[in-house]
Amino acid sequence: MEQAKPATSMRSLERALDVLEVLDAGHHALRLSEIARRAGLPVATTQRILGVLEARGRVERDANGYRPGVGLIFGAHAYLTSSPLVGAARPVLQDLAGATGLTASLFKRLGWSRVVLARVAGDAPLRYELPIGERLPLHLGAGKALAAHMEPAELEEFLAQLGDHTLANGTTVDRDDFVAELRSIRERGYSQARGEREPGMASVAAPVLDAEGAATAAVQVTGALADIPAERVPELGLELQRAALAISRRAY
Amino acid sequence: MEQAKPATSMRSLERALDVLEVLDAGHHALRLSEIARRAGLPVATTQRILGVLEARGRVERDANGYRPGVGLIFGAHAYLTSSPLVGAARPVLQDLAGATGLTASLFKRLGWSRVVLARVAGDAPLRYELPIGERLPLHLGAGKALAAHMEPAELEEFLAQLGDHTLANGTTVDRDDFVAELRSIRERGYSQARGEREPGMASVAAPVLDAEGAATAAVQVTGALADIPAERVPELGLELQRAALAISRRAY
DNA sequence: GTCATCCTTCCACACAGTGGTGAGGCCTCC
DNA sequence: GGAGGCCTCACCACTGTGTGGAAGGATGAC
Numbered sequence: 001m002e003q004a005k006p007a008t009s010m011r012s013l014e015r016a017l018d019v020l021e022v023l024d025a026g027h028h029a030l031r032l033s034e035i036a037r038r039a040g041l042p043v044a045t046t047q048r049i050l051g052v053l054e055a056r057g058r059v060e061r062d063a064n065g066y067r068p069g070v071g072l073i074f075g076a077h078a079y080l081t082s083s084p085l086v087g088a089a090r091p092v093l094q095d096l097a098g099a100t101g102l103t104a105s106l107f108k109r110l111g112w113s114r115v116v117l118a119r120v121a122g123d124a125p126l127r128y129e130l131p132i133g134e135r136l137p138l139h140l141g142a143g144k145a146l147a148a149h150m151e152p153a154e155l156e157e158f159l160a161q162l163g164d165h166t167l168a169n170g171t172t173v174d175r176d177d178f179v180a181e182l183r184s185i186r187e188r189g190y191s192q193a194r195g196e197r198e199p200g201m202a203s204v205a206a207p208v209l210d211a212e213g214a215a216t217a218a219v220q221v222t223g224a225l226a227d228i229p230a231e232r233v234p235e236l237g238l239e240l241q242r243a244a245l246a247i248s249r250r251a252y
Numbered sequence: 253m254e255q256a257k258p259a260t261s262m263r264s265l266e267r268a269l270d271v272l273e274v275l276d277a278g279h280h281a282l283r284l285s286e287i288a289r290r291a292g293l294p295v296a297t298t299q300r301i302l303g304v305l306e307a308r309g310r311v312e313r314d315a316n317g318y319r320p321g322v323g324l325i326f327g328a329h330a331y332l333t334s335s336p337l338v339g340a341a342r343p344v345l346q347d348l349a350g351a352t353g354l355t356a357s358l359f360k361r362l363g364w365s366r367v368v369l370a371r372v373a374g375d376a377p378l379r380y381e382l383p384i385g386e387r388l389p390l391h392l393g394a395g396k397a398l399a400a401h402m403e404p405a406e407l408e409e410f411l412a413q414l415g416d417h418t419l420a421n422g423t424t425v426d427r428d429d430f431v432a433e434l435r436s437i438r439e440r441g442y443s444q445a446r447g448e449r450e451p452g453m454a455s456v457a458a459p460v461l462d463a464e465g466a467a468t469a470a471v472q473v474t475g476a477l478a479d480i481p482a483e484r485v486p487e488l489g490l491e492l493q494r495a496a497l498a499i500s501r502r503a504y
Numbered sequence: 505g506t507c508a509t510c511c512t513t514c515c516a517c518a519c520a521g522t523g524g525t526g527a528g529g530c531c532t533c534c
Numbered sequence: 535g536g537a538g539g540c541c542t543c544a545c546c547a548c549t550g551t552g553t554g555g556a557a558g559g560a561t562g563a564c
Contacts, residue, residue, distance in 0.1 A: 010304045011520065012552060013268045017308050024330040033510060042554050047512075052262045056269050057362065058327070060335075068331040070360055073367055075310070075324030077385025078276040082319050083312075108322055110309070115325060133329025263551065264521060285541070294523050299543075 016049045029065035088250035092243050093120040102221040109146045140197040142205035142220035148185040149215030169195035190237035202228040206240035211252040268301045281316035340502035344495050345372040354473040361398045392449040394457035394472040400437040401467030421447035442489035454480040458492035463504040
């Protein structure tokens with residue numbers, strides 16, 4: 001979580017963002033001293049920053065400490081309504097969910113993870129809502145569609161920090177397995193996953209290319225294993241590639 | 253949008269927040285000079301701030317100018333998952349939607365407006381998706397349940413800046429009408445609205461009291477006028493008051 | 505009672521943030 | 535093709551803002 005000096009003008013702003021990130025990460029109220037420790041800042045400084053943020057509604061406070069504030073909602077709302085990517089995806093996701101009966105989602109890549117940006121539930125009984133903003137790994141499920149289209153140098157770095165990993169269904173995947181799978185995803189044009197992240201769930205995904213041709217986002221459909229039998233996958237893959245292309249066309 | 257000096261330590265942070273607010277407000281990409289103008293800042297300063305925000309993912313840029321960035325999503329996600337209010341409300345909203353067949357929502361008051369924090373769709377065909385983060389007025393629909401419980405001094409200020417207003421159904425409401433309605437809402441314990449904000453829609457709402465007894469949030473059910481006939485309102489009102497109490501208990 | 509934490513306030517210094525200015529790029533209009 | 539806007543960015547000397555150590559209180563554990 002802590003890094004060295006990024007060498008920038010605007011130290012105070014930079015530090016305020018550090019504080020915000022600490023709050024975004026902790027899933028419950030944090031005490032002042034705890035925040036200061038995690039952000040690597042003097043307590044007094046941290047307090048001053050939190051004071052301003054609180055006055056502006058980006059932070060809330062109670063007896064247990066500081067928590068993210070309502071003010072943060074507006075930023076996300078503004079992003080979701082002004083982003084051409086999300087705007088372009090919404091109708092496409094609706095169509096996908098309607099045509100397949102599965103839940104359709106849009107992800108955007110961010111560093112070594114991906115974020116849920118939009119989701120339309122299929123007709124399967126959906127449980128809870130809006131995991132929007134949830135951060136998921138890049139090496140499981142739809143993440144693979146994104147990883148498969150990295151630049152060689154970037155991929156190398158990604159693999160290095162990843163190492164071997166184990167899927168939710170018990171399989172262990174080493175570097176060679178993973179590289180092979182990424183290649184086949186690139187050739188086929190879509191990725192699939194069966195019980196990788198969540199047991200009992202399956203998904204198919206395709207990358208959305210941006211104006212420069214980089215895979216910065218992905219579309220996905222998810223459902224129970226039974227809803228996505230193996231023989232249905234090629235057809236879904238094709239449909240997802242079409243969807244991805246449609247989004248890319250509209251957004252850029 | 254522009255105010256005078258709030259006289260605070262941390263000018264740069266304060267200004268950065270001003271810039272963010274400008275971006276949150278504009279619904280499309282803004283040019284540097286436009287942002288500077290709206291925030292009341294020198295161009296050079298604005299650019300420095302935007303540079304930092306962009307590097308940190310809170311702002312994105314393309315040929316048309318600056319837009320809110322993906323980074324803003326995390327803050328909102330963190331707020332929604334860590335807020336006791338939202339956590340407490342979720343199951344209650346589910347129950348409400350299930351029991352009434354209407355769409356149930358949670359609002360929080362913020363200044364002279366309210367924000368949608370959570371929503372569970374009823375079985376009526378819901379149209380669009382997650383208006384979470386949307387900002388709505390305090391003098392229409394569920395907003396009245398909040399306005400009705402303001403402190404006298406605050407209410408006075410609110411009425412002053414409001415003046416007369418016209419509803420979506422054509423009715424004009426002057427100060428006396430409005431004050432009378434607020435009183436009756438306070439006595440009854442819930443508010444109702446028919447075609448006030450959106451023609452053809454009706455709603456019933458009750459305030460959620462926080463630890464200090466102030467009405468900082470509200471629960472609401474909405475539906476088409478036909479789904480909420482007048483004779484059903486008292487029953488719904490009671491149900492909403494129960495829901496509001498349940499949320500209040502759990503959250504504080 | 506004592507001791508340990510944690511939060512808050514204060515203040516003098518130093519350096520981070522400021523913003524006027526000018527170069528360079530990319531338009532559009534003539 | 536050239537002139538005139540408008541936008542973005544780099545530069546730099548000045549100064550007022552942000553800094554953080556230290557001291558004062560409040561709270562809780564034992």
